[in-house]
Amino acid sequence: MISRLAKLRSRTRSHRVGALTLAAAVLATGAAACSSGGGSASGSGGSSASASLKIITWVNPPAVQAINTIDSEFEKKYPNIKVTLQTAVNVNGPYETLLQQTVNSGDADIVTANTPLLPLPAKMTRSNETPIQYWITNGAFAPLNGQSYLSDYTSAAKAADTYEGKTYGLVSGEYQEGVFYNKAIFARYHLSVPTTYNQFLAVCAALKNHGVQPLFTGLGDVGPVYLQFEYYEAMTDLWYPTAPGGNLATAIMNGTVKWTAPQWVQAMNEEKAIAQYLEPNYTGIAWQSMQGSGDFGKGTAAMELDGSWDLSSIHQADPSLQVGYFPIPFSNVAADNQAYSQNDLTFYELNSSQNKTAANEWLAFFSSPQIYAQYVNITGISPSQSSGTYSGFASQVMGSWFGKGVNQTVLYPALSPNNGYYDQQSNWPDLQLSVMQGKMTAQQAAETYAKDWNS
């Protein structure tokens, strides 16, 4: 009896072992399948047959809205092509991962990016190329030469993404960085738009004396990289006017100009002086709050340091907010105070795309005058097409500055000729934050960076 019972228990246990093993295997298979992720094929076939077109971009709400609108209109014109837009938040974060994975896997037809091809490092190595530079120079994207829509764009826009005679990117436009100001607050305190550095500090001081927070920005989640709203402008106004040949980037790269240049030390000292007018704890304020939900959008801060890509979002958050724009004046010579601009959302066609015909039809559709004007008006981007009339909120706010500015490609150099990004000892925005927070002097920051650049 005992023996039979034992046998029965043993058999029951064995069945349990078997069942558990099988269950574990099934679970492991499921878990592995989940963890390994999975991309879907981008579809096949040209535009004549039914096709699916996949585009990826980051979440800049107006741009996503504009592309979705264009996709709907495109599908009406080309009912046999189904367009899918995949997005990831924050171009400085999750989108980088999505972009890299998509380019490597070929799981899209059109990808977007906002990092420039130019300037290329003087001596290119794998470690000092940015991903865009690496992908373009290694054939990840299809050249657009021969496509009729390219002729709609300015030669500068085409040159920005041209490598060895082939144009790889369709630059949809450029954004300017600078100051958005609340016109009502300026009027209330009888303040004029400053055109020199001293005037700017005086405006900030006057606002502070009236109990109004002068400046607003947000570095939370992204870190000091968004100090670019100051340092690019500072370089534009103080350093760029002295650059040989009108190209500071090249001058730094070939050593004609050093990182320890007095203009740059002065620029960082001025950044520090301006920082005292930013809201308290600006390094912890979420960058998304610059899109209208922060102190500027709520009308409690008089000015916001930002890029014009956020203008449409600010307007949507509060259409009654009267917004104006001016470049941060870092120089006391008014004529030197220019806007800084950078090419933004650029479309690239993946070389691995099975839908190149459909992709080109989409890009041609995007480039058609009416659709492109609609895109510019929704996003607020400064146009890269040679002609057109625009009436969006951003064009009204930017006024004469709309579409103007010193472009990043002639301002900021490629990575150090000797060291890649992660081989450099110091991170440039971190150093500037240290200066602004009084942890090191501007001279020390300049010397530290110069040392790394040359090491």
Added chain:
Amino acid sequence: MAPATVGAAADKAAASARKSPVRRRSPARLLSRGSRAAMWGGLLLGIAVYVLFGIVPMLGNVLISFTDYTGLPGAAVHNLGFSNYTAMESTQAPGFEQGLVATLVFVVAVTLGQNLVALLFAHKLTGSGRFAAVGRLLVFLPIALGVTVVGLIWILIFNPQQGPATSFFGLFGIHSAFFGADNWAMPLVIFVQIWQNTGFSTLVFIGGLRAIDPSLYEASAMDGIGAWQRLRRITFPLIAPSMTVSVMLAVVGAFTTYNLIYVLTDGQYGTQTLGMLAFNVAFGSFEANLGFGAAVSVVLFVMTLVVAIPLMMLLRLRERRLLG
């Protein structure tokens, strides 16, 4: 020995030999052929999946760490030897040195904090009353929330302008950017990691505490032994296995954490641990250097082993010493 006796002994031995396989039969052989096939099939499938999705990628990662692999199909891949590793060792990769320090600080603080807090909770929540049941649920809840939700909750709480923590610290004249401040970011990230994972350690300790025979406490009470001595002489020794499990999970979990940091600070403001560095180097905007990122992850793996294996041996020794 008489032949008859020998023959009988031989028969007995033969019978014994025939019987012995039955006696030595493994549990698996008790199963029917179909069940055995299912068991081995399931086992082999599990092993195959583990090898395919666990071991092979791990070995692949080690191989990639010696190259400049980018993942771009058709792009040339160069053998760099140990360059990715020597770059870390030299002063050329400051992110590594800072990441190493940040990782060690994070691991030590999380392991100590998580286990101390969990012990305290377990001590209070071992009972079967309603308070204990609700307490256990609340303590375990953060694990169910997931990393992104947990991160967003704490970002909102420590919002430098409107967060409740800002108001609270403001009462004491403390104003900070919190997750955006060099001196606050790492302690807060450690705090959130502990907050999220304490529930699991608490359950492990509760399991250990419940396994202790109550008669031991009753006997010690009758002998007039005080609370501290009971804790020291009975509770701590008998929950040693739970301590081993909880400490090991906390250590390994802290070494490999990057997702919570990614949500909270993106590795900014002194919070870039090696896990975060590996992610940023491999998938960041400036380089997308999978080779270097793989090398960092290999170093992190070796570090974890170097710390975890001796620690495991020490904890096992401690268990044997305490439990006799």
